[in-house]
Amino acid sequence: MIRIQLSPEPQWFELGHGVRLQLLPLTTALMVATRSDPAVQALEAEANNDSRAATFAAALARRAIVNWEGVGDADGAVIAVTPEGIDALLSLWPIFEAFNLHYVSRGMLLDAEKNGSPPSPTGTSAGAIATARPARRTTPAEPNAKTAPRA
Structure with a gap:
């Protein structure tokens, strides 16, 4: 079931280590704006997934964070x-991981749901006909001492 957040008001998220972030709701508009962020667009095609995740999370955080508690110099x-400050905060691994887990991944999980394979048009494969012939007999993997030729 998809749970819809009807309130446009920012929500507080606990990230641990005494850090709380007040974040805008993760909407389509916010995700589209983040995908169009210059830092995200500047990523090289060969960039690895970790670089992409860090760049995307930072771009999203710069748009979504409206307030915080527990962050100091x-x-x-x-x-x-x-x-x-947002970039510096997300450079801390536990905070980055918590931000991704509690905020970013919610949007990504919904996005990933539409990428699954559709159900088979004819149902399950329980009644499918096998196309490969059965194996005739097994062959020993290694000759035994009685049948091995002598040199």
Whole structure:
């Protein structure tokens, strides 16, 4: 079942380590805008999946994060949400992983659902006819000492 978030209001997500992000709902408009992000578009065709995931997540986060708690500078002073701050936050592996798991993957899972194979038009293959002939007999993998020719 797909659960639809009818409220356009940003929601708070706990990412662990005392970090909370207030994020816009993950909508089609947000995903399309992220796919058109210059950083995403600039990815080389040969870029590996990890690079693509990191670039896409950062581009999405820059659009989706409206507020945060538990994020500070090196001295512990609370910092405002900025694109540079978002990039720095997502450079921390546990935060990146939590952001992907709790926010990004929800959109990707719905997108992936439409990529599955359609059901067989004739139903299951329970009544299918085999096209390969059965094997006649087995052949020993290694000759035994009694039948092996002597040199």
